[in-house]
Amino acid sequence: xxxxxxxxxxxxxxxxxxxxxxxxxxxxxxxKLAKTLGVEAMALYNHVSNKADILDGxxxxxxxxxxxxxxxxxxxxxxxxxxxxxxxxYRVHPxxxxxxxxxxxxxxxxxxxxxxxxxxxxxxxxxxxDDGLRWAVGAVNSLVFGSLLLIxxxxxxxxxxxxQLEPFAGVDPAELPHFSRLLGAxxxxxxxxxxxxxxxxxxxxLEAAAAxxxxxxxxxx
Amino acid sequence: xxxxxxxxxxxxxxxxxxxxxxxxxxxxxxxKLAKTLGVEAMALYNHVSNKADILDGxxxxxxxxxxxxxxxxxxxxxxxxxxxxxxxxYRVHPxxxxxxxxxxxxxxxxxxxxxxxxxxxxxxxxxxxDDGLRWAVGAVNSLVFGSLLLIxxxxxxxxxxxxQLEPFAGVDPAELPHFSRLLGAxxxxxxxxxxxxxxxxxxxxLEAAAAxxxxxxxxxx
DNA sequence: ACCTGAACACCGTTCAAGT
DNA sequence: ACCTGAACACCGTTCAAGT
Numbered sequence: 456x457x458x459x460x461x462x463x464x465x466x467x468x469x470x471x472x473x474x475x476x477x478x479x480x481x482x483x484x485x486x487k488l489a490k491t492l493g494v495e496a497m498a499l500y501n502h503v504s505n506k507a508d509i510l511d512g513x514x515x516x517x518x519x520x521x522x523x524x525x526x527x528x529x530x531x532x533x534x535x536x537x538x539x540x541x542x543x544x545y546r547v548h549p550x551x552x553x554x555x556x557x558x559x560x561x562x563x564x565x566x567x568x569x570x571x572x573x574x575x576x577x578x579x580x581x582x583x584x585d586d587g588l589r590w591a592v593g594a595v596n597s598l599v600f601g602s603l604l605l606i607x608x609x610x611x612x613x614x615x616x617x618x619q620l621e622p623f624a625g626v627d628p629a630e631l632p633h634f635s636r637l638l639g640a641x642x643x644x645x646x647x648x649x650x651x652x653x654x655x656x657x658x659x660x661l662e663a664a665a666a667x668x669x670x671x672x673x674x675x676x
Numbered sequence: 677x678x679x680x681x682x683x684x685x686x687x688x689x690x691x692x693x694x695x696x697x698x699x700x701x702x703x704x705x706x707x708k709l710a711k712t713l714g715v716e717a718m719a720l721y722n723h724v725s726n727k728a729d730i731l732d733g734x735x736x737x738x739x740x741x742x743x744x745x746x747x748x749x750x751x752x753x754x755x756x757x758x759x760x761x762x763x764x765x766y767r768v769h770p771x772x773x774x775x776x777x778x779x780x781x782x783x784x785x786x787x788x789x790x791x792x793x794x795x796x797x798x799x800x801x802x803x804x805x806d807d808g809l810r811w812a813v814g815a816v817n818s819l820v821f822g823s824l825l826l827i828x829x830x831x832x833x834x835x836x837x838x839x840q841l842e843p844f845a846g847v848d849p850a851e852l853p854h855f856s857r858l859l860g861a862x863x864x865x866x867x868x869x870x871x872x873x874x875x876x877x878x879x880x881x882l883e884a885a886a887a888x889x890x891x892x893x894x895x896x897x
Numbered sequence: 898a899c900c901t902g903a904a905c906a907c908c909g910t911t912c913a914a915g916t
Numbered sequence: 917a918c919c920t921g922a923a924c925a926c927c928g929t930t931c932a933a934g935t
Contacts, residue, residue: 480778557778575857598822601818605821607777633809
């Protein structure tokens with residue numbers, strides 16, 4: 456059998472993303488990743504500078520999958536498209552939002568800035584002033600990241616995965632009647648649908664704010 | 677000097693929360709925690725069963741600080757009080773939301789369920805059906821957790837902490853004009869104020885949904 | 898009853914050495 | 917040019933031993 460052709464950065468990142476998807480952020484270790492590639496852990500350092508570089512690399516890849524919004528669309532539609540695009544891209548690779556939120560991936564990479572720039576552009580067009588801009592971008596980002604992070608944790612908005620509901624098996628319906636109802640409804644959850652509903656509410660509020668109504672504060676320029 | 681009086685679970689959790697607050701979730705290790713208490717790491721296992729138990733313990737403590745809402749208040753006010761209470765409790769100890777979201781703290785502890793039960797109760801009173809209940813609780817939780825988690829990460833809604841803005845120092849205002857504007861506005865950020873604005877928008881949308889209007893979907897029972 | 902030391906199976910990372 | 921082995925400073929955790 457011929458000697459395996461050499462590694463390169465792309466192959467390392469491919470394998471790292473695959474490993475992180477299947478094993479989670481904690482399961483992504485240099486040693487396991489190396490084994491996946493049929494190599495010793497130290498060989499990886501010829502192609503990436505360290506683990507943080509790997510996390511940055513996979514984050515950039517996933518963020519590159521976020522579609523940009525047609526600039527011809529009205530700003531509110533662009534916001535919707537962008538937020539949904541972020542949600543969908545991160546949903547496939549939940550390690551990435553988790554890495555960002557735990558400070559293990561660079562928040563200032565060009566790939567990370569692109570969707571935020573587009574979001575901000577939409578709000579500028581809507582007429583938000585600087586404070587309104589900050590608030591609006593923060594609100595959308597919070598909803599996107601919060602929806603994603605709670606999905607994987609089984610807390611709050613859990614996915615249909617039944618083993619994820621297992622920790623709640625012991626709740627007494629007599630003691631927590633409302634939560635028990637919620638638990639039943641979680642079995643029918645389509646996370647993206649619920650996210651879209653919340654997003655539409657938020658965008659409606661942003662439109663009202665842009666039109667000068669409360670609760671949005673000073674906005675018209 | 678007299679022999680130090682023995683450790684107990686409460687002292688371990690006190691020290692653990694303090695260490696996690698100052699060093700972050702990754703800085704909380706059994707060995708460092710032990711040193712803080714003037715003891716060897718293995719001594720901790722006499723008072724907690726393992727590290728997961730510590731994380732659960734500090735999470736429970738912080739969640740116990742979430743005030744419950746006066747049941748005499750209208751449901752929307754109760755939702756507001758509860759959400760703001762979660763935000764404030766977690767804001768002081770951001771390790772806790774991070775631990776929950778990375779599956780390192782038990783989402784089914786009584787302390788964790790209490791605020792969710794109260795939230796759900798408010799939405800039941802508002803007349804939401806099961807699917808509406810799930811959506812509404814998920815939306816509020818998502819906004820709370822998203823707002824908190826993005827604060828600490830410096831991504832999205834960053835706090836005034838200037839060293840947190842440092843990674844963005846290299847952005848070219850010509851290339852990312854809207855983001856640069858946002859960056860300027862971040863320096864004036866009061867995270868809780870922005871959170872409250874977003875929360876008010878969401879609650880207004882939930883009230884509209886409860887009254888049978890879109891975008892909230894089927895709600896009246 | 899409470900604590901320690903040594904040990905095990907893991908981490909990320911460096912460095913000299915091999916081909 | 918690329919990979920490996922040995923080593924270092926860390927992890928969480930177990931277990932026998934000390935007081």
